[in-house]
Amino acid sequence: MKGYQFKIALVSISLHSDVLFETSEQYGNHFIFFNLARDFTAPNLHFSFAPVRNSAQAIWFVDGSSYMCAVANALEEATTEIYIADWWLSPEIYMKRPAIDGDYWRLDKILHRKATEGVKIFVMLYKEVEMALGINSYYSKQILNSHENIKVMRHPDHARVGVFFWAHHEKIVVVDQMYAFLGGIDLCYGRWDDFRHRLTDLGSISTSSVSGSLPKKEDDSAFESRKSHRNVNIDMQEHEKDIVLEALNPGDKIVVQVYGMSGEPLEETLKQNTPELERKNVLEKIKESAVKKGKELVNRLALAEGAEKTLSKGQKTPDITVKNLVFSPNELNEGEKGRFDDYTPFETKIFGEYYGNAKFWYGKDYSNFIMKDFVNLDAPFVDLVDRTTTPRMPWHDIGIMVIESSARDVARHFIQRWNAQKLEKVRENNSFPYLIPMSYSHFKVNPSLLKSKLNNVTCQILRSVSSWSCGFIEPDLVEQSIHDAYIQTITKAQHYVYIENQFFITMQLGVSGANNVKNQIGEALFKRIVRAKKEQKTFRVIVVIPLLPGFEGDVGGSTGIAVRALTHWNYASISRGRASILTRLKEVGVDNAHEYISFHSLRTHSQLNNIPITELIYVHSKLLIADDRVVICGSANINDRSMIGKRDSEIAAIITDNEFEDGRMNGQQLPSGIFAGRLRKYLFKEHLGLLEPNADRMLIDVSDPVIDQFYNGIWRRTSKRNTDIYDTVFKCVPNNLVKSFSSFKKYNEQPALCKTDPETATAMVKNIQGFLVDLPTDFLCEETLTPPNTSREGIIPTAVWT
Template structure:
């Protein structure tokens, strides 16, 4: 019999050396070398003719395979080492590399000066280019991890399987993974024949690239020799390249791939020893993991029918050894026949209802005949496609083998079901898998295979995925997660800063879902670092680093909403790693009234930010809730044709005016103009403004030469007017003018770096003079205009960096362009010009924004990611099914959560957390149209019902009332039961004579553009109507029902409030409501519900807007009080409630004042409820009415009185000084919600208006 692996007398083309272990070679002259190789060293041998011949002669006998045991087939012989010729410097060197493994990936640990082996596949590899199954470039095994094989059971059936009576249960272990398969001897034999054919084909030099790659892989012992780690310690100028032509043993000269001498690498033979004359030996050492030398896969030839029961244990051992040795040779392990156990047939058209094949006009749905029921879709309309089926911990799916692309990722959920048989599938070998999102029909090769798949799916669903397949509290998709670390954030400044840090530290994936996303918003402010913390820049930077970014945006109805999601998508998707999808498609799905309202950011499926804060304009704010943002540089006011020369100065007063909320600049009157006002100079004067971009660390400030006094001259002597100049954002259309001015400003070319460097300089550096320059930039960025003469010179300033940094906060703008907003006066428009002001900030205050968000870490963050993945995959299936640029997403394992040390979360508390949702078929891809999840609503109901002391609510809406079933005058439009539950809980407390408090904080007016008393305010009045109908107007309102239930003073139990702030603009006191956008509930200092859901039917009943929230229950407690008694207050919930009380009552910055004596620890006692909370709220309301004549107010009950009330000048205009003194008595932001406002008017939309034509469900 010819030697295995040879063709025509030629030596095997893959190598000339082999390990000494296989045949027990024990030559003493090689013992030392073998011991070194066992320790993992690569050895340089003396490259002389004698050395090569000796080495060849010693190793050659090991290829003379003879069938010592005729029962074995050893055609899959494979070497353990190769001999390589490489060039080092000017002379070639002979290198012997032992015991390589192509799956061991190496990287240098420079700090420890060592080589580290990678024993994992990066998660992001699932997003790499798809590789077809029969390609050897497909990497599916864990690098450096062996596959252990054990046959754990056998089933013998001689009657039904005469030739292959034994069915072996094989358990395979690969790293942390373990799975079982069942095979007969014929399957082993089929695999061996396929691999033998493949092994033999490698000896034939077919002229194809793929075949050459396989042959080269064989030569390199299943290691791609292009991997530079093979010769990592060679000099940097040494190159390594494979040879594409094998060397034969007939003595012909070798062909070295590549013409460059430094790129030469070839296999050598004794007949080529002449080329080794004069080679210089060199030794390279590399620490490698010691690993067991592999043996040859020897396949037992004896037919299975001849194996007796007594010899069954021997056969089991033979098959175990064969598989183990086979799988430890990477070339065979990577062969597609080895992984064939996952192949099934999947019926097309079974993905979603409606996509299924023809149903013969619905006749087959009657199930009159089971086989006829499937005849049309199986035979006539449907086709069967090969798919490779996979099952993971919490999901399963299938891959198309022809190109390796993932064609489905399906999540285990509570609707999971798997069945087999004729009745369910119409086939004896059919398998039907059903979840809430997908319905697929599969066909296996045998009935046994079908049962195995069904059993494995059931076992996985009942073990690893049981958290999602079994019912959970509140009927949520996710379970309760104990020992979860969570952090709360009040207002957008805290939240966006934490999100920015999370995005910056992302390593693999970023998920973002928003109702509205503005790419140009700054996540950290003031923008001292230029554009570094701008959202689109952050995402682009991470995408360039290889992080995959996936964004889901709500696709608005453009005629009704102007958030311009298309602009957001086109602005973000500037890199191949950033994928943006918008949903829903209104024409296709018919979804015109509902929206995706979630606000989530997920980092690496490990950190999840959520709440009510969109990453968009108007949301960034802090506890100061500033009304103005002029900065310390402002334009001088002028009237008529008289205009004063602008000048630049920095003063402490201006710093305080822009930074403080109550001692701000007194500059202008309050104007409600709704025109877009980009700053522009008068037509009779040249535009001398240049743009100032936000200063970066180390930047320098350029001050115009016309504003700088000569040496030794004081500012007064030089005639410089010390007046402010307005920091207006530029007009986009003036780019040509600004470009010319930019050339003049380039004299101070090195902007911000030196400036900010000095801001953070050391104490020694502060003593030296500091020079500032400013560089202008294009108008399309976020720069501000400064009216000054062209040209400039550097000015030396000796102020310490500490003082400069403290004053710089007042000089920088917090809100650029569209971000400075007052959407009740003017809604957003022209969003493709992000840095153009939409309102005039010199006359109109901005509307502050109050919101709450949170961050959860670990398994709860995995649940948030799971919700995003479910939505993303459903949207891809619906819109981009065959678009390979948008991949299916896959959830990570819940059993191993790795935290990122670069993400530091302050104020983390330990809680029990559960994710909640409002989703349905249109928003989450459910198959059944009537399937709904409303776990947020259920959690609200249960939490209010179980509350013992108080419930604190912050929400954008309060639309909830008694259902109108048989109740006179009741509404049938509102279905959520939050108001009903509050009513029952208060009545119960009244009957038990126990104190119980309900705090409700909501906006004074809905956030819609329009005049509440004019023709433009129909939408505002519509929402106002439903809020008041739930609170105090009508028989179904909660206050009316409480009075009818015998509670004469409902204010002892429930109180409704809002927030308002005041400041100064152009020396005139101004005020504006603080828009409450939170979606928060706190109960008993122990439970928190926070998310994106409003208190209305749109958010709560599940079929309308999609929402997400979390319920968090404290696991850590501290001393507190409830109604004067000691009480264990939760660290998370209790501290959040106290922080909100401090903000609303003005206690955050009142240390040392009389206000700091207020006790907020007990939210239930009479002293706080009536003596602090309600007293301060009523006092603030009275002052605002007296000083500003605010709208809304209880003094206005009709439209006529509203017009008369607005015509009367407020005290702020008639006596500004007196008004300012009176306003000093305002404490915090808390005010009463005016329950009598327009109570004598009908606020519902007229039937003839466009708002009246909209269904009532839109408003509720």
């Protein structure tokens, strides 16, 4: 195999000789030849395909708003190539929001625009089993195939390859083989969110009137969709028809003619790309005008959700009462005081009142997939759920960007997969080219993309791949370097391990009922805690996972078989049965296991039409942080599907800090990594509700995650208090009081406090701080949650769930 890889390396080098050999006079061809080949043929740390890059740069993004904004900026600056690989890709998602630029920042429009400029775009999509999954990759492919410079392949062809249960699960964007984005965030519906994790959207606006431009197809744009009954259009009065709001492109003039206090148009215009300091004065004039003139126009355009009548010609415009959708236009301005990076576009602050009813989530993007799974994706701007009655499912996720050598390693992985799929599917189709890695010798970074300071780190790209997913010639060859990195990082951790993940399915090998689970992450955590107990040293493990798996269905009813199946394996790994980590710790004498490991989830609350509502925040991150020094971030879940290499394909990066600042661990001074430490602190602040300004809560110090005053006095105490309030006010499910299906029914029959005593409930809810809650480890503990053998889910092999 190594000889084969070496030959491929030689072919790749020779095909790219114009770049690679421009330094041959200085170093000699053979030096470049063998040095490059050695990086990918000699054994690497964690048995990865890629070497450790000691002088790397990286940056992290928490939640989809910042990640998608950065990806959009990178795509916009692409000059030669764009690589995208996703488990699911929704062409019509808006990468920057609110979409005051019309469709300019819509993903399919960005890619078509770049293709027209001559950029070559290559997209790999997971080809799903349509009967089991409704992500409609065929539709995505058809929409993306809008230009000859865009090439899309779907994989695998299940019957031909013999792969029915495994998926390409990577989330990758590579621009010019110079900038690589990876993590947990697919470019698809439901992923765009920010630290506020709103349960409702801003409302509904007559967006066809706002656009001012008519797309060719009626349903091609959220700004001209008449298929959604949520976007209700009205006929404006005759004297109103001269007011047309045009969709903006960067560089275009502002969306409306701006009027001064005298009523005359302002001569000065504003451009979208004007630096903030240069436009400060004119923005003040705009704000004054927009607030005055904008309210009048919004009253003409914005209809309350569910409005049934339209205005006929000459009819007086009625007074419209917009339903309470929980947050005010001043929210963004207040958020500035929190001193964090907010990637919501600057223009939002100016048009906060003017566009008070604009949407963040159009059509299918406003989703609650536990309530309703995705269907009819070929109608992207038709709402999936009723916004007036159903809260959206907030989405918490993490991504990273690496540049230069590490980015080329990500590109090399993409290229290997692409070339293997071309050989398998379109060998004779010359319009689908083989891809070639660029030189590792020369980099030219675009400074306009590096608006945020990158951190100096050591980085290594990791993956989970095998012959079916990556085209290895040897059928038994497997790479599971992500798993190896997890084990080694946990084993070497000195003070704490912090984990955010969509799943926690990892059990003791060899125990009855656990034979199907092979990954050793839980075993590594168990051994590390036992070692800390023997050494009588403080060591913390904090795990944050979703309250429920992300499948449609009632967890306590007939439609929740899949939800219960995954819930079973999570709990079997955490607290139930001999193979679970809490049971094992108790058996070896760690009676106070909560001092070493705690399990949490995220939940939030709001109001929808003056009715109190709550919903879980779906944790989709695939993250491990250790000791404020090491980060593993990628697409891999903690389960066998992601970790053992033979199943789902995954990619990740292990990042170790090279730069440090003052920090503390268990009360002692200890350097804290700039990358890992600041990421961990940001996440703690988000979960504890410390990003928004609040005088009563800003005194909380998150710098030391290990010390008892924080771990027990702040983190676990806040989590329990929030949990108790939610259970009292909303009677939430899952809940530790619900131990059986019979108690589930009785629990639901009792009215919640928010309905019986709204005043008391409102007062109690004010004491909720942040989003952190306890994972209810006793939920349905008296029931068998594995699928019945007679059900469709019961016929599926157990390995699919684990």
